[in-house]
Amino acid sequence: MKLERYNQKLLAVLGTIAVVALVLFVLFMGGLIINEVMRNFRFNDQPDNALIVDRDSTETKENTEEFIRKQELTLGTPRLIDTLQSLYLIPVSQVNLKEPEQIRRRKTEALLDLSMSKGYGYHSYSGYFNNIILYNRPADRKTPVFAEKVLLTQFEHREINSRLYLLISGTTKDTNKNGKLDGADLQSFWLYDLQTATLKQVAFEGLSLNTYYVPHASAEILLNMSRDKDRNGEIDEYREPTIIKRLNLTSGKVDDLVDDRLQKQLQELID
Structure with a gap:
């Protein structure tokens, strides 16, 4: 008899926990859905000012x-x-x-x-x-x-x-x-x-600027640029390679931070 009552109480507790967990899950998922809907609404509501x-x-x-x-x-x-x-x-x-x-x-x-x-x-x-x-x-x-x-x-x-x-x-x-x-x-x-x-x-x-970086106490600006390898006029950041150009503020000259010889050497390591 005692064991039966204990099992009933245990089932009741477990049932309550399950209901609370389900409610919290529903609220959580509802919050995510509402947030996504609002985010898309805000995005779609923005004018195309290109x-x-x-x-x-x-x-x-x-x-x-x-x-x-x-x-x-x-x-x-x-x-x-x-x-x-x-x-x-x-x-x-x-x-x-x-x-x-x-x-x-x-x-x-x-x-x-x-x-x-x-x-x-x-x-x-x-x-x-x-x-x-x-x-x-x-x-x-x-x-x-x-x-x-x-x-x-x-x-x-x-x-x-x-x-x-x-x-x-x-x-x-x-x-x-x-x-x-x-x-x-x-x-x-x-x-x-x-x-x-x-x-x-x-x-x-055929190159497109991604980001730039100004080194500390330097007269240079480093330009991270992607190469439009497929020549479609856009950059696929996951499929097309990047290089680093270096702009000298004193002379105005631009060159490659990593020269062709070193790039070729590094490429051979992964070929």
Whole structure:
């Protein structure tokens, strides 16, 4: 009799534990499902603000052009990057217009004029941008960094050896031929020297920038780049090889950190 009662109590306890475990499991799985649904909802709800490559345009005899505007620029919040010179950085991105607009305008050329001293500070931007404005508040001067159509995916301002630079990644070519400039295209690297107001692009045919690294107390920037081995205009990070380029800030020269001879030697070890 006692054994029977003990077994009944044991079964009751085990049943209670099983029910509680089942409830917790259901709540846990429900939480995961809700979180995944919300994540997908947020992702799908984001607008496609990749930069459109082609536009329908015609030229007239009066040195003007007519075209359909589908995107309009939008300015981000200014951020102080040089306290001594009161120099601000303004990110410029784009939004898709609900209704395309017919535009007629005279052709102009962008002019760059900037002379600034060294600065300090650090901040990184990620997303889709089409330009960067440098705002000198005391002189009330606003200077765009780029004078061509470009899609920027990441940039930052950083002090290297007492000089202030903009380190930029992005693309000017629709390498995967999808009609847009976006993060899937092969990426280039730009270095903008704020002291000399010079912009240097580092790009190689068939190579795409992945990341960059600034070694401590060095006048170099190391560029990790993938090789578009199948030449489809995109990088498969798990299937296509990477190399490291080295940009010398003093000379401006770019070379391979690991030379061909050593790469060949290492390749032979795995063949």
